[in-house]
Amino acid sequence: MRVYIPATLAMLSRLVADGVMAPVSGTAFAVTPTLRESYAEGDDEELAEVAIGEAALASLRLLAAEDEPRLRRA
Numbered sequence: 001m002r003v004y005i006p007a008t009l010a011m012l013s014r015l016v017a018d019g020v021m022a023p024v025s026g027t028a029f030a031v032t033p034t035l036r037e038s039y040a041e042g043d044d045e046e047l048a049e050v051a052i053g054e055a056a057l058a059s060l061r062l063l064a065a066e067d068e069p070r071l072r073r074a
Helices: 009-018 032-040 044-073
Strands: none
Touching: 032 044
């Protein structure tokens, strides 16, 4: 099973330095039975694309949250 964890560059740097990944709120994405039920059609690869897309969107939200304090100061 592939698991997609939303991350930022800062989170990946900590992973390299500490050897530990701490997903925000424990959030990760994968092809689960619930995801399979949500789609009438699609093989494992297509469903994996959905999961990785959701993880990518979550990563963008994390990046936006990191930039928010910097934008408030400007």
